[in-house]
Amino acid sequence: MEEIIRTVEKCPSGALSYSLDGVEHRDPDRDPLITVLKDDPYCVTGGIEVVGHESRAEAVSNEHCTLCRCGSSKNKPFCDGTHWEIGFTDGDS
């Protein structure tokens, strides 16, 4: 169960949720944070507002998102997974 919860909380779009005792959990309560992981997009959590883009789909989270760091997303500023296709890396660091 904890692995499922962790997976839902990592969902970049926020489209996933889980229910415990009939209560739906979609967005965790976290402090604002931007995380950079090697070879991955920026992970924005904690409800930081992203401005300057077209509106997002209704099913996505306003609590977290991933922002493109490779420059090749077709849905900028958001990551659309293209970094996997192009083999984006941070190099040897």
Ligand code: FES
């Ligand atoms: S970092 Fe994911 S598409 Fe650019």
